[in-house]
Amino acid sequence: MREDTGIELVGSKPTGSFLSCQSPAEVPCRGADRCAYFGKMPLDLALSTNTPTATLELRQAQRLGRPDCIAAFLVVRSGAFAAALPFVFTRDALMTFAESLDRIGPHVNGSASLVAHDGNDVVRFEAIPSGQLRIAGDLHETEGPGQHLQFNFPADWDGLPLFANGLQQLIAATA
Numbered sequence: 001m002r003e004d005t006g007i008e009l010v011g012s013k014p015t016g017s018f019l020s021c022q023s024p025a026e027v028p029c030r031g032a033d034r035c036a037y038f039g040k041m042p043l044d045l046a047l048s049t050n051t052p053t054a055t056l057e058l059r060q061a062q063r064l065g066r067p068d069c070i071a072a073f074l075v076v077r078s079g080a081f082a083a084a085l086p087f088v089f090t091r092d093a094l095m096t097f098a099e100s101l102d103r104i105g106p107h108v109n110g111s112a113s114l115v116a117h118d119g120n121d122v123v124r125f126e127a128i129p130s131g132q133l134r135i136a137g138d139l140h141e142t143e144g145p146g147q148h149l150q151f152n153f154p155a156d157w158d159g160l161p162l163f164a165n166g167l168q169q170l171i172a173a174t175a
Helices: 032-037 091-102 160-172
Strands: 014-015 016-019 043-050 054-065 070-080 082-089 110-115 122-127 133-141 150-156
Touching: 054 133, 054 150, 054 160, 070 091, 070 133, 070 150, 082 091, 082 150, 091 110, 091 160
Parallel strands: none
Antiparallel strands: 014 016, 016 043, 043 054, 054 070, 070 082, 110 122, 122 133, 133 150
């Protein structure tokens, strides 16, 4: 139970190579600051590769004050490199990303990209000719000295349907 809102969070459950946190469809909010913006519990989605050195997470994904924008805290670890930063994208970009993920597989080459609303940051899932799933992306720091991280790591196909299901839940939760 979260003390600031009185809302019970649905726990994270490991499933294969994924950690998926399910959110109730509608949860009444008791925290005035949270209700003023969102009205629904944020979702956490995470993809890992059965290794502690490669992961991608969208934490606390939720609709912003504008109905067409979704914000999440993006956490990426790729080998010795890591990034944790806000990631804002449109609901249309999320739907396009989810649809594209449904069309790729171990025997079907292609890619799916989630592009930030400003067009600077991108996360890509690619089915490459060798049958592997590659997670890649470009992230930019908007404040400060202008850091830039390009990442690329392999992932397991087994968890992709669960991750895609989590994206569909996020689409539904932000409608």
